[in-house]
Amino acid sequence: MACRSPPSLIQAMQSLRLGPSVSCLAAQPAYLSRPRRQARSYMTDAVDGTETSEAADMSVMTDVNQVKAAPPIKLQEINPGNPNVQGLRIVPASPAYFSGNPRFIDQMLELETIQARYAALPTILADDAPRMAWLKIGQLREHLGEIIPVKKYKALLKILQRLNRIKPEMQPDEVRSTIETFVRPGNPFAVQHVPRPVDEHGRARGKGKRKESSAVVQLVEGEGEIIINGKSLVDVFHRVHDRESALWALRCTQRIDKYNAWITVRGGGLTGQAEAITLAMARALLLHEPGLKPILRKAGVVTVDARRVERKKPGRVKARKMPTWVKR
Amino acid sequence: MVSSWCWSCLSRLRPTPRALPPPSAAPRITSAPFHSTAIQLAQPAKKKGPSLTTAKHRQGHQVRRKNKKPVENPVRPPAAGERKALRKRIVLSNPNALEVKGMQDLSPGTMIDGRLRGTVLGLPVPLLDQLRAVQAFKPKQGWSIFRRPGTIMRHDTIEMGRLFEKISADGEGAQKGQVVKKIISGAKGTGKTVHLLQAMTMAFLKKWVVIAVPDAHELVAGVSGYAPIEGTNPTQYTQPAATSALLARTVEANREVLSNLQVSQQHPALTALKPSSTLEELASLGFQDPAIAWPVFQALWTELTATAAAPGMEKNFQPRPPMLVTVDGLAHWMTDSAYRTADFSLVHSHNLIFVKHFLSLLQPGQSPLKNGGLLLYATSTSNNPSVYGLNLGLEQLAARQAGISPSSPEYPQPFAFSGVDPRVMDLFKPAETSSAKEGPLEVQTLGGLTRDETRGYMEYFAQSGLVRQVIDDHWVSDKWSLSGGGIIGELEKLGRRVQNVQTATN
Amino acid sequence: MKSLESFFGIGHHTSSRLLARFNIHPTCRVGELANKQVLDLTAVLSDMKIENELRREVVNDIKRLKETGTYRGRRHALGLPVRGQRTRNQNKTPVKLNRMERRL
Numbered sequence: 001m002a003c004r005s006p007p008s009l010i011q012a013m014q015s016l017r018l019g020p021s022v023s024c025l026a027a028q029p030a031y032l033s034r035p036r037r038q039a040r041s042y043m044t045d046a047v048d049g050t051e052t053s054e055a056a057d058m059s060v061m062t063d064v065n066q067v068k069a070a071p072p073i074k075l076q077e078i079n080p081g082n083p084n085v086q087g088l089r090i091v092p093a094s095p096a097y098f099s100g101n102p103r104f105i106d107q108m109l110e111l112e113t114i115q116a117r118y119a120a121l122p123t124i125l126a127d128d129a130p131r132m133a134w135l136k137i138g139q140l141r142e143h144l145g146e147i148i149p150v151k152k153y154k155a156l157l158k159i160l161q162r163l164n165r166i167k168p169e170m171q172p173d174e175v176r177s178t179i180e181t182f183v184r185p186g187n188p189f190a191v192q193h194v195p196r197p198v199d200e201h202g203r204a205r206g207k208g209k210r211k212e213s214s215a216v217v218q219l220v221e222g223e224g225e226i227i228i229n230g231k232s233l234v235d236v237f238h239r240v241h242d243r244e245s246a247l248w249a250l251r252c253t254q255r256i257d258k259y260n261a262w263i264t265v266r267g268g269g270l271t272g273q274a275e276a277i278t279l280a281m282a283r284a285l286l287l288h289e290p291g292l293k294p295i296l297r298k299a300g301v302v303t304v305d306a307r308r309v310e311r312k313k314p315g316r317v318k319a320r321k322m323p324t325w326v327k328r
Numbered sequence: 329m330v331s332s333w334c335w336s337c338l339s340r341l342r343p344t345p346r347a348l349p350p351p352s353a354a355p356r357i358t359s360a361p362f363h364s365t366a367i368q369l370a371q372p373a374k375k376k377g378p379s380l381t382t383a384k385h386r387q388g389h390q391v392r393r394k395n396k397k398p399v400e401n402p403v404r405p406p407a408a409g410e411r412k413a414l415r416k417r418i419v420l421s422n423p424n425a426l427e428v429k430g431m432q433d434l435s436p437g438t439m440i441d442g443r444l445r446g447t448v449l450g451l452p453v454p455l456l457d458q459l460r461a462v463q464a465f466k467p468k469q470g471w472s473i474f475r476r477p478g479t480i481m482r483h484d485t486i487e488m489g490r491l492f493e494k495i496s497a498d499g500e501g502a503q504k505g506q507v508v509k510k511i512i513s514g515a516k517g518t519g520k521t522v523h524l525l526q527a528m529t530m531a532f533l534k535k536w537v538v539i540a541v542p543d544a545h546e547l548v549a550g551v552s553g554y555a556p557i558e559g560t561n562p563t564q565y566t567q568p569a570a571t572s573a574l575l576a577r578t579v580e581a582n583r584e585v586l587s588n589l590q591v592s593q594q595h596p597a598l599t600a601l602k603p604s605s606t607l608e609e610l611a612s613l614g615f616q617d618p619a620i621a622w623p624v625f626q627a628l629w630t631e632l633t634a635t636a637a638a639p640g641m642e643k644n645f646q647p648r649p650p651m652l653v654t655v656d657g658l659a660h661w662m663t664d665s666a667y668r669t670a671d672f673s674l675v676h677s678h679n680l681i682f683v684k685h686f687l688s689l690l691q692p693g694q695s696p697l698k699n700g701g702l703l704l705y706a707t708s709t710s711n712n713p714s715v716y717g718l719n720l721g722l723e724q725l726a727a728r729q730a731g732i733s734p735s736s737p738e739y740p741q742p743f744a745f746s747g748v749d750p751r752v753m754d755l756f757k758p759a760e761t762s763s764a765k766e767g768p769l770e771v772q773t774l775g776g777l778t779r780d781e782t783r784g785y786m787e788y789f790a791q792s793g794l795v796r797q798v799i800d801d802h803w804v805s806d807k808w809s810l811s812g813g814g815i816i817g818e819l820e821k822l823g824r825r826v827q828n829v830q831t832a833t834n
Numbered sequence: 835m836k837s838l839e840s841f842f843g844i845g846h847h848t849s850s851r852l853l854a855r856f857n858i859h860p861t862c863r864v865g866e867l868a869n870k871q872v873l874d875l876t877a878v879l880s881d882m883k884i885e886n887e888l889r890r891e892v893v894n895d896i897k898r899l900k901e902t903g904t905y906r907g908r909r910h911a912l913g914l915p916v917r918g919q920r921t922r923n924q925n926k927t928p929v930k931l932n933r934m935e936r937r938l
Contacts, residue, residue, distance in 0.1 A: 224809040234812030235515070235710075240825060243810050250809075257805035550859045553866065565857075668854030 101146035108152075111159045114178055121172075123165040131189040132164055135182050156182075195287060204287035208279025210305055213268030215276035219284035222260030228277070229264055236265075242274040249282035252299040253292050259285070279304065418465045419472035420456065426793035427475050434479070434526075436533055439489035446784030450478040451525075455532050461580035463542035464525040470820045474792050480785050480816070482519075482777055485526050492530045495700050496650055505650070505700035507766045509690060511658065513722060514774035516710035517817020523774060524654045527704050531652035536701065537582050537632055541574070541686060544657035548677045550666030553618075557681065563669065564681045571621035571682055575614040575628070583608060590644040592637035593630055597623045603641065607631055622681065629685075633698045651701035655686055658707040662715040662752050678751050690769055692759030700765075716742075717752030724756055725771040734758055776814030779805060785816070789823040837864050838875075843884035852878060896936050910936070 073090075082088070096102035096109075135143060137153045160182055163175050198204045204219045226247070228236045237243045250256040261281065265273045282301040286293055296302045310319035317323055432438055434449045451459065456477065459465065471477050479485070497504045512520045524540075531538045541547070552569040579586060586608040595601055598620065600613060607628060614624030637645035655661075661683050664674035677683050689696040689703055697703070707718070723740040732738050742748040759768055777785060783804045789795040797803055811818035838849035853860060856874050858867065867875075883891065899907030909916045915928040 224805055225813065226809060232515075232812040232815075233809070234517070234815055234818050240810065240821065243812075247809060251806060254802055256809050257802065551861050553859055553862065555857055667859065668850070670855050670857065672851050672854045 101144070101148055103144045104146050104148050104152065104156075107144070108156060108159075111156070111163070111178065114175060115159055115162060118163075118166060118172060118175060121166045121170055123162075124167055126161070126165060129161075129165045130168065132160075132179070133184040133188045133190075134160060135184055139184065140182075198287055204284040206280040206282070206284030206287065208276045208281070208283060208304075210275040210279060211268045211272030211308065213265060213272035213276040215263060215265040215273065215280040217277060217280040217284045218262040219259050219281065219288060220262075221258060221288075224257040225260045227262050237270060237274060239270070242270055245271075246274040246277040247281070248278050248299065249285050249296060249301045252301070253285070253289075253295055255285065255289075259288070275305070416467060418460070418467055420465065420477045422472050422474060425473060425475040426791065428478075428788065428791045431476075431478065434529055434533070436493075438481075439530055439533070440486065440493050442486055444481045445483065445486055446481065446778075446781040448478040448480050448785065448788040450476050451529055452533070455529055458532050458538075458581045459525065459528060462528060462538055462540040462577050464528050464540065466521055466542075469522065470824070473794060473824060474788075478788070479522055479526055479529075480777070480781060480788070482781050484523060484772065484774060488523070488527060489530060491702065492527075492534055495702065496534045496536065505765060507697045507701055507703070509703040509767060509769045510705070511690075511722065511725070511769065511771045512704060512706040512774060513709055513771055515815065516708060517815045518774040518776065519816045520706040520708065520774055521656055522816075524656060524704055524706055527652060527654060527702065531702075532581075534650075535585055536649050537578075537585055537651045539574070539578055539651060539653050540581075541655040544655050544683075545660040546570070547680065547683055548660055548663075548665035548667070554667050554675075554680070556670075562676075562679055564679050564684070565667065565675060566622045567680060567682050568618040568621045571625050572615040572618040574682075575611045575621060575625060578628075579608055579611045579615070585649060586611065589631070589646055589648065591631060592634055592641050592645045593627075594638050594641075595623075595627045598627055601627075604644070633696070635698050648699045650699050651697050653686065653689060653697070653701065653703045655705045657712070658705045659712040659715055659718055661687060662718045662749070663713055676751065687755060690755050692757070692766070692769065715749070715752065716746055717749040720748060721753060721756030722771050725769060726773075728758060728768070729770060776808075776812065777816055777819070778814065779808055782808045782811075782814045782819060785819060786823065794823055841879070841884050843882070843888040893936055 092098070094102050094106055096105035099105055134157055137148065137150060140153060140156075141148055160179060163179055166175060196205060202220050206217045206219065208215050208217070226233045228246075233243055233246070237246060244251065247256060250259060250261075261284075263277055263280070265277055267273075268276070278301050282296050286296065286302075293302065312319055315323075428448070431448065431450050432444070433452050435452065438444055438449055453476070465471060465477070491508060495504065495506055495508065512523055514520050528538050528540060546552070547567060547570055552567055552573075554565045554567050557564045557566060587606050589607045591601065591603060591605055591607065591610055595610075598610075598613065601610060610631065611624065611628050614621040614628075632648050632651060634648060636642075661677045663677060665677045665680060665683075667675040667680070669675055678687065690705065707722075720740060720742055724734075727739050728734070742753070756769070759766075776782075783799065783801075786795060786799055786804055786807060790797075790799050807819060807822050808814050811822055838844050838852060839846065844852075850860065852875065853862075855878075856871050858871060896907065896910050900911055901907070906916050909928075910932050913929050913932045914921060915925055916932065919925065919928075
C-alpha cells in the first residue's frame with residue numbers, strides 16, 4: 001500500500017472530515033475487509049456530506065450555494081495522544097483514490113477477490129443459471145456517481161455472470177449478498193408470470209397480438225359457437241383462409257366442437273386480426289388444457305410473431321428504399 | 329432369391345429396372361464398374377438433326393429470322409350481350425359429378441316427411457323448365473357442380489311443406505284457403521332464395537299459380553321503360569316492359585293451370601278479349617302488346633282471385649287455385665327508385681304501381697288472395713340497401729310475433745329525428761281486425777343448418793364425388809364452425825374448396 | 835342518353851333532365867322510344883340553341899371581345915390562357931384552341 005504525499009491539503013481535509021473512515025498513518029486495517037458501505041468514503045460524498053451537515057449554521061451567515069473552504073485540519077485535536085504529529089501523513093482510504101473512477105475500481109477489485117476465492121466451486125451452465133436483471137450501465141453510473149466506460153461495465157457483468165453461475169445450493173452467502181447489490185431493484189426476471197386460471201364460470205381468457213391487431217378470447221366449454229365482436233365468424237372473415245387461421249388452435253387439437261369462444265379483436269387488418277385470434281385462442285386453450293402445449297407448439301400457434309412494420313426513415317422513400325439516384 | 333451383391337467382385341449387380349430413368353443431366357458414372365454398365369446409366373443419345381455447332385467448312389451459316397407479322401388478335405371480341413349471357417347462364421347439371429344413389433325427388437309425399445330432414449331431395453325433372461321460366465335459379469348457387477339439381481330438406485322446408493299441405497287440403501281443413509304472409513330474412517348465404525325456389529317447386533307440385541318477382545332491384549333500378557298514369561296524385565307510374573315480362577314468365581310457368589281456366593269477369597278495358605278465352609290467352613295479350621300490359625295484369629289478377637263468376641258468365645267457371653307470390657330482394661323497394669319525375673326529382677318506389685301492387689298484398693285487411701295462398705318476400709340482412717324503416721318494421725314484426733304488444737315499452741319505436749319513411753312504416757302496421765282467412769304478417773329468419781343437417785348436406789357432397797374425406801362427426805363440426813354455424817352458402821364454398829385441394833394433391 | 839349527349843351543347847346535366855321530362859329511363863336506346871317521345875324530343879331540341887348555332891354564337895362572342903379591345907379578346911387572339919392562369923408551363927390547351935376562329 002503506497003503512501004504518497006497528499007496533493008493538496010483541502011482534499012485531504014475533506015477526506016478526513018468523514019469521521020468514521022478517517023485513516024491516519026499507514027498502519028490501518030486492510031480496507032477491503034471492511035463493510036462495503038463504509039468503504040465508500042470518497043471525495044464526492046464528502047463534499048455533499050459537508051454541505052448538508054453544515055447547511056444549518058451556514059445559512060445563518062452566508063448563502064448555501066456559496067463555496068467555502070473547509071477550516072484547516074488540526075492534527076493535534078484528531079490525535080491528541082501522539083506528540084509526533086508533525087511527521088504524519090494523511091492517506092486516502094482507497095488505493096484507487098487518485099484514479100478516474102475509484103469507487104468502480106474498488107467494486108471490481110472486491111468482485112475479483114470474491115471470484116478468485118470461490119473459483120473452485122462447481123458451476124452450472126449459463127442457460128440454467130437464474131436469470132438476473134443486472135443494473136444497466138446508466139443505473140450503475142448513477143449508483144456510483146462515476147462515469148464508467150462500456151468496456152469496463154461489460155467486464156463487471158462478466159464477473160457477475162460468472163459468480164451467478166456457481167451452483168445455487170453451494171453459493172456462499174457472501175457471493176449472494178454481493179451479487180444482489182448489482183441487481184435492479186425489484187428484479188424483473190424474478191417475477192414469474194402466473195397465468196390466470198379458468199374462472200368460476202369456466203371461462204379462460206387469452207390475449208394475443210399480431211401486427212397491429214390485438215385480440216382477447218374468452219373460451220368456455222361448449223359446442224363450437226364462435227362470436228367475434230358480436231358478429232359471426234363468417235361476417236368478420238370473408239376469406240376461408242382467415243377463418244381457418246383464426247380457429248387453427250382448436251382445429252389442430254380437434255377441439256373445435258368442445259369450446260365456445262367469445263372474441264373481441266381490435267386494430268389492424270383482417271390477416272392480423274385472424275392471427276391475433278389464433279394466438280389468443282391458443283393461450284386460452286392452454287389454460288383449459290395445459291397438456292396440449294407440445295401439440296400447439298408444433299402447430300406454431302404458441303409462438304409470438306413479434307414482427308412489426310418497420311418505420312419509415314427520413315431521407316428514404318420507405319423503411320429501406322432509397323430515392324432514385326439522379327445525376328446532377 | 330439372388331443377392332444383389334456380386335460376391336466375387338464385391339460390386340453391385342445390376343439393379344432391377346426402375347419405372348423412371350434417372351435424370352440424365354447429372355454425370356452418373358464416377359468409376360468404371362467391373363460389370364457392364366447398367367442400361368439406365370448410359371449417356372443419353374445425341375440429338376439428331378442439324379445443330380449450330382456442327383457447321384461444316386464453308387457451309388453457309390445463315391441466321392434465319394422470321395418476319396414478324398403484326399399480331400392479329402385471333403380472339404374476336406364477344407358479340408353484344410354474349411358476355412352477359414355467359415354471366416347469367418345457369419347450368420343445372422354436371423355430367424362429371426357422380427350420380428347419387430337412391431336420391432328421392434321432392435314430391436307431395438316427401439315434402440312433408442319429417443324423417444327426410446337433413447337429406448338432399450332432387451327437384452322433379454319435369455318442373456325444371458317451369459322453375460327456369462320463373463327464374464327461380466340464380467347463377468352462383470352451385471347448381472353446376474352436381475349431377476342434377478337438388479335441395480336440402482331443412483327444418484324450415486318441412487314446415488313450409490306442411491303449410492302447403494294445409495292450405496291446399498282437399499278436405500275442408502281448418503286452414504284451407506288461408507293466406508299466409510311471410511317475410512324471409514337472413515344473412516347472406518343462408519338460403520333465402522333457395523327457400524323461395526323450394527316454395528315454388530312445392531307450389532308447382534300442388535298445381536298452384538306462381539307469380540314471382542325474381543329480382544326486385546330490376547324494377548327500381550331504372551333499366552326498363554316507365555310511363556306516368558294521368559290523374560293520380562302523387563303521380564304513379566306503370567312499367568310496361570317489366571309487367572309484360574312478368575306476364576310472359578307467369579304464362580310460361582303456369583301454362584297448364586292457366587289454360588284450363590276461363591275468363592269469368594267483365595273486362596271493359598280490354599276490347600280484344602273474347603268472352604270464352606282462357607286465362608292464358610288473356611295474359612298473352614299483355615306480353616304481345618306491352619302498352620296494355622298493366623291492365624292485362626290487373627285483369628289476370630282479378631280472375632285469379634275471383635271466388636265466383638260475374639253474373640252471366642257462370643258457365644265455365646272453375647274454382648281458382650291458391651297462389652304463391654314471391655319477391656326476392658324486398659329492401660330495394662323501400663327507398664327511392666332510380667326513375668325521375670318530369671321535374672327531375674326521384675320517384676319513390678311505392679309510386680311505381682307494379683311495386684305498389686305487390687307491397688299492398690302485405691298490408692293487413694286487404695285479403696289479397698281470396699282463394700288462399702302464400703306470400704313469401706325475401707330480404708337480406710347483409711348485402712342490401714340499408715333502410716331504417718324496413719329494419720325497424722322487421723323488428724316490430726318480430727316483437728309482435730314474440731308476443732309483445734305494440735303498447736308495451738319494449739316494443740321497438742323509431743328514434744326521434746330518425747326521419748323514418750312513413751310509407752314504409754305503414755306496411756308493417758299491426759292488423760286491426762284479425763280474420764280467420766288471413767294470417768298476420770310474419771317474419772321468418774333463416775339461420776344456419778343444424779349439425780345433423782350439415783352432415784346430411786356434406787354427405788351429399790361426398791356421394792357426388794366432391795368430398796373424399798371420411799365424413800365423421802369431427803369433420804362435420806369443423807366445417808360447421810368454419811361456415812359460421814352452418815350457413816349453407818359457406819358450406820357449399822367449403823365443399824368446393826375441399827374438392828380443389830384434393831385435385832391439387834392427386 | 836348517350837345519343838343526346840352527342841349534340842354539341844348538351845351534356846349530362848341537360849340530357850338527364852330532358853329524359854326525365856319525357857319519362858324515358860336512362861338506359862333506353864333510341865330504337866325503343868315511342869313515336870310520341872321522339873317527336874317531343876325533336877320539338878324540344880329544335881327550340882334549343884345547339885350545334886352550329888351555338889358554335890357561331892361562341893365565335894361571335896370572342897370576336898366581339900377582340901373588337902372592343904379587351905384583355906380577354908387579346909388573350910384569345912394570342913392563343914394564351916384567358917382566365918388568369920399561369921403561362922410558365924402547361925398551357926397546351928389554350929395554344930391549341932384559343933384563336934380568333936375558336937376551334938370547337
